[in-house]
Amino acid sequence: MRQRNKPWADDFIKKHHQLIISDPITYKSKWQALFKNNNPIHIEIGTGKGQFIVGMAEMYPHINFIGIELSKSVIVTAAQKVLESKQENILLLNVNAEQLLDYFSENEIATIYLNFSDPWPKNRHEKRRLTYKNFLRFYEKIIQKNGKVILKTDNRKLFEYSLVSFSQFPMKIEEVNLDLHAEEDIANVQTEYEEKFAAKGQNIYRCIASFK
Template sequence: MRQRNKPWADDFLQEHTELVLADPRQHKHSWQSYFANNHPIHLEIGTGKGQFIGGMAEQQPDINFIGMEIAKSIVVTAAQKVLDADLGNVVLLNEDAADLQEFFGENEISTIYLNFSDPWPKNRHEKRRLTFQKFLEQYKEILHANGEIILKTDNRELFEYSLVSFSQFGMKLEEVNLDLHVEEDPQNVMTEYEEKFSAKGQPIYRCVARFG
């Protein structure tokens, strides 16, 4: 989906470097020092407009949340939501997830969320899928030994591909849900896409996977 250009985005990011960090690489190996507490750190890759990470941060104030979003025109919308909600346990990175190990050291992250990631359906684009082996290798490095990956999507092909990818990588599948909203979970925080697709009656797929 083409995103509308926001000519004010650069100025906004320069004014809010405490939220959308200008140089996140300097915090590698020291994210808990940055947050000034020992709370677990959860990472959402592909934050979108920020509904999920904002809702999670409000629901779980004893968790530190980092949202990564490559599109500048989108990350500013997420930042506005975080600012409006006055959330002190969220920071955002306007960066590419292909470079995760530039930002995070070993065992720094407790949970990774992959919410409605681009399915990249063409075979020649397989390496861009966030559950491709090269991404899993990075996740394994930055996650705690007992850390988890939580994936949600409306795309069955991506979901099935991811289950196979996780399994082939030797991961343990702790949950496989083929229709998340059959029974509503009050703890489930929906993304913008999740609201849209579930309202149309489309099933939402969810899985939880761990390494080792």
């Protein structure tokens, strides 16, 4: 979905550089020092407008959350939500997930969330899918032992593709849920897209996997 350009985004990002980190490569292996604690770090790749990461930070105050979003016009909306929430356990990165290894060290991350990622349905775009094997290699490098990758999507084909990709990597698939909203999971924090799709009666799929 094309996002409306926000001409004020650059100035906003500069003004809130302590929240939207401008030089993340500087903090590789030092994120806990920036958070000023030793709490585990969870990252959301494709944080969108911020509803999920803010909700998770409120629910789990003893976890540090880093939201990664490539679009400037989107990340500033997420930042506004973070500022309104006054949560101190959130940081944001306006970077490309293809450079994850530049920003995080081995075993630095406890959990990775992939929420309603672009499915890139055309075969020629397979390498752009966040569950493609190249991305899984990145995740394996930065995630701790027994760390988890949690995928949520409304796209059945992406979900099926991801299950195969996880299995072939190989990874251990710990949960496959074909209708997440059929059960009352109070720990499930919804994204903006999730609320929209669920309201239309679409199934929400979730998979939890870890590296062997």
